[in-house]
Amino acid sequence: MIGLDPRTTPAKPPAAGLAPRPASLSGATIGVIGNGLNRGNDLLEAIVTEIARRVDIAGVVTITKKGVSVPPEPADWDRLVAGATVAITGYGGCGSCSSRSMRDAIELEAAQIPAAAVMHEALSGSARAMTRLCGMPGYPFAIVSDDYKSIATWADDEIEEIAAAVAPRVITLLTS
Amino acid sequence: MSKPEAQSAIRAARNEYPGYAALLEDYFDRGWTDGLPIVAPEPDVVLGFLDGAGLTPGTVIGTLPTRQVEVTAEHIAINAVMAGCRPEYLPVVVASVRALLHPRGHAHSTCGSLAGPSHVVVVNGPIARQLEINAGLGCLGPGWRANATIGRALRLVIRNCLHAIPGELDRAAYSHPGRYSFCFAEDETASGLEPLHVERGLAEGSSAVTVFASWQQTGVWADVARPEDLAAAIAAEICYRGTYGSEFVRHSMNLMIVIPPAHQALLTAAGWSKARLRARVWEQTAEARARVDYSKGWPKGFVAGRVMLQDIDNLLIIAAGGEGLPEARVFFPHAGSAITEPIGPPNLAEDIK
Numbered sequence: 001m002i003g004l005d006p007r008t009t010p011a012k013p014p015a016a017g018l019a020p021r022p023a024s025l026s027g028a029t030i031g032v033i034g035n036g037l038n039r040g041n042d043l044l045e046a047i048v049t050e051i052a053r054r055v056d057i058a059g060v061v062t063i064t065k066k067g068v069s070v071p072p073e074p075a076d077w078d079r080l081v082a083g084a085t086v087a088i089t090g091y092g093g094c095g096s097c098s099s100r101s102m103r104d105a106i107e108l109e110a111a112q113i114p115a116a117a118v119m120h121e122a123l124s125g126s127a128r129a130m131t132r133l134c135g136m137p138g139y140p141f142a143i144v145s146d147d148y149k150s151i152a153t154w155a156d157d158e159i160e161e162i163a164a165a166v167a168p169r170v171i172t173l174l175t176s
Numbered sequence: 177m178s179k180p181e182a183q184s185a186i187r188a189a190r191n192e193y194p195g196y197a198a199l200l201e202d203y204f205d206r207g208w209t210d211g212l213p214i215v216a217p218e219p220d221v222v223l224g225f226l227d228g229a230g231l232t233p234g235t236v237i238g239t240l241p242t243r244q245v246e247v248t249a250e251h252i253a254i255n256a257v258m259a260g261c262r263p264e265y266l267p268v269v270v271a272s273v274r275a276l277l278h279p280r281g282h283a284h285s286t287c288g289s290l291a292g293p294s295h296v297v298v299v300n301g302p303i304a305r306q307l308e309i310n311a312g313l314g315c316l317g318p319g320w321r322a323n324a325t326i327g328r329a330l331r332l333v334i335r336n337c338l339h340a341i342p343g344e345l346d347r348a349a350y351s352h353p354g355r356y357s358f359c360f361a362e363d364e365t366a367s368g369l370e371p372l373h374v375e376r377g378l379a380e381g382s383s384a385v386t387v388f389a390s391w392q393q394t395g396v397w398a399d400v401a402r403p404e405d406l407a408a409a410i411a412a413e414i415c416y417r418g419t420y421g422s423e424f425v426r427h428s429m430n431l432m433i434v435i436p437p438a439h440q441a442l443l444t445a446a447g448w449s450k451a452r453l454r455a456r457v458w459e460q461t462a463e464a465r466a467r468v469d470y471s472k473g474w475p476k477g478f479v480a481g482r483v484m485l486q487d488i489d490n491l492l493i494i495a496a497g498g499e500g501l502p503e504a505r506v507f508f509p510h511a512g513s514a515i516t517e518p519i520g521p522p523n524l525a526e527d528i529k
Contacts, residue, residue, distance in 0.1 A: 003199045004217045005189040006208050006254045006336040010244040036423065038476055067424025069285040069511070071242065095347030096288030103242055126288065129344035133244055151290075 013135030015110035021176035026055045031084025032062040033104050038152035040091030046163035069096035081111050086174045090118035093150045098123035102130040116173035117141040120150040142169040182223050185233045214258035225253040228263040238277030242284040247337045259329035267519050269329045272297050275387035275515040282512035286389035287340040292348025293389040293510035297327055297359040300373040301383030303519055304361035311361035313498030327357030360496055367440040367495035369450050376516045388432055388514035390507040399502040403448045406439055411460035413506055421484030422511040423474040430490045430514040432507035436497035450493045458488045
């Protein structure tokens, strides 16, 4: 008896591998692709602030998507890719927004921009599934711990704590 | 296309088994089922489905770019066979997949969300009666092959073709029993009310599906004597619970109201149309709609008392259900629009034996 495989086969992966990393973020322009999930954009901003405390960055290019689970608008994407030398995506605190933010990071790698996706621990399964689907299993990302709520309804002091905890990992992900 | 040519046009990988029991266990092990047994998708059976619908295997029905997915007629036929569909159901499943993958349907969200919405399939037109898709007593539950297997086929497509595996790209915290299957027809003949697909711009006498990702469904008890009181009860439920809003879908967010025969009779006896009921419900949700502050973008989340609907035509009203219970149902939205797609080709309904 013959049975047919019911699955689709993923199309060609968007990225061949990691974009080349700089040795440090000194002089970097940091791109930020925020999805607007509750206070997720505030966290990304706080992470950039943490990075700026450690090194002199040249600037920031921030875009916010029109929905938590959609790609950036083409004009926003063009602006970010034209201006950023490295980028942060997120925040992955819900199901489809985490996988989409992971996809944003992988598409940045394809555009030769080193990227760091910021995900909540509870949503790491969705993020990892997207890395496999995009032909980049094991693509590393930064994780917000289960000590904090996933859906980004944080207080100001929590955002500062999370940013301080996550920023070193983001720096490691973006540099060689 | 000759049979050998058609066989070779099928691109799916073939797996050989000593018998059905071995196939079934392997499909379970590989995670290709919804936890229930499936019908073996043998090449000849799949080809029979495609032939019956006049589809070639490689015809692209829809795409989901975020997931690197291109869904073809072949993929849908394989999953429809597995679901237990009859061959003549395939055009309904194909139209459902087309609706699911419409950009405004927002499938990456509705098939990946923590909320875990169910994908409701409403069938309209003569095909519903020809295929015996139940619109009456028990139509939302088990016992009806067409309802059960068409809805299940869509769910298997979501699982196998959109890679919506629980804990991976499907991150539903609870998920929902409606995610096994959620398909029913509108009762067009008994109610005398204008069918959903005609209200949405398709021709009378045509057949169509409407696919709607619904986060929650509630009952509205309304043992009332006047349509005004029915409208008030439905509006009160909508306002009490509030609705989710989506910055991406924005003004095309829908809400679905299912009214049973008791309420259909109430409307027709009073000379009310669906449009009049809709207008009344709309009017009575005005305060809850006005309460939404859009000045800083679309509010996030699902908040009681906050109704994020901006177009009266996005209240969808469907006649269905069994006699005896004066209870309407409200299907609240998730993050996608309800999409209505014709079931094609246009002469299909007449061709079905």
